Amino acid sequence: MSSPQIITADQLPTLDPKEVIMSLRFAFGALATGRAVQPTQTVLDLDGGGDIISYPALDLDAGVYAVKLSPYIPRVDGALITAWTLIFDVTSGKPLALIDSKALTTLRTAATTALAVDLLAKPDANTLSVVGAGPVARAHVDYLRAVRPFSEIRMHVRSARELDLPGVEIVQGVETALDADVIALCTSAAGAVLDATHAHPAALITSISTNAPDAHEIDPALLPSLEIYSDYRTSAAAVPDFVAAAALGWNSKNILGDLPELVAGTAPAPSRTRTAFFRSIGLGIEDAAIAGLVTRMLGLITSPPR
Incomplete structure (x- = not known):
């Protein structure tokens, strides 16, 4: 199985706010119909007051499973916060992309x-x-x-x-x-x-x-x-x-x-x-929605129009 494509912050496509909002609307609609699953996020504490939060989600309509990992590491000169989303194609089980999601987290919020x-x-x-x-x-x-x-x-x-x-x-x-x-x-x-x-x-x-x-x-x-x-x-x-x-x-x-x-x-x-x-x-479903939009824009996954 091939490795996921690593997408750094400078490789992210420009996102249209209306398209992101529509992707979220579809994702929450899938939750309403049982076509998506939103597990509870997991928080793992680190020494010094930091933590790592895991945000998983499954969207069958979009054909993707995603999990975002977001470490929060306190430092004297300011906390270090990162976020990476791993996204899978649920049909093939193939890991599609590992996406630097710090900026995407701001946009999905x-x-x-x-x-x-x-x-x-x-x-x-x-x-x-x-x-x-x-x-x-x-x-x-x-x-x-x-x-x-x-x-x-x-x-x-x-x-x-x-x-x-x-x-x-x-x-x-x-x-x-x-x-x-x-x-x-x-x-x-x-x-x-x-x-x-x-x-x-x-x-x-x-x-x-x-x-x-x-x-x-x-x-x-x-x-x-x-x-x-x-x-x-x-x-x-x-x-x-x-x-x-x-x-x-x-x-x-x-x-x-x-x-x-x-x-x-x-x-x-x-x-x-x-x-x-x-x-x-x-929520992870929000991360899955925006990561799924990015992977579709980059041609890494094709899914039927919704």
Whole structure:
């Protein structure tokens, strides 16, 4: 059996946000129909506070099995974070590619948020606040633009800085971040960055997962006042926000829907009478979707159009 092709960061093709989002939509749709499998991720602790997370997933409709390995190694001069995805053709069992997935992880995180925004934000959402200014925050701007024609986009930063983001207003501080139809939290915070109760009832707040211990971007005590959605209901028990809220009496059964249910149309839409909150943790099915797209673009696998 031939060895997988190694695809380094500089060999990755340019990805169209709409194609990435569509690949994720198909993958979560496959989860809804039982044509994909999302096992629980595995975390192995390393000495010194680091870990290695394994993200497996199987998508029969796409014809791929993938597993991403992501080491997190603390260092005095800053943590070292890498990510590599090994992808197999499930028909032949052939390992197709070993892909440097650090940049792809940023894009699939933004694409997952964008899919949630497309499914949960009000159709006429016109204003967007992005809290954070790192690579994940900047990717969110590109990907959220692919699902809503925002006429006003603000990026909220902790300290004054210049960013080359056409059409984006850079705002110091988060005081006005909640005055938007969609509020995308893209920080590495381990504590609340804003008071979600001040958002408009028809607004949608999104939040991502990071390597920060007990990472959360809103106060878990506020979850009962929000309409909660997640990327995958089965993985919700590992979300730090939900763990902390459960200790206060909140029940994860109060999650209204996850992405497979939303794609399938079996989850209720937000009522617009209480602020909606979407929390993603990051899943192997997302890595499989974007890695599968890369391998198809490079001609390493052919799969029937979906």
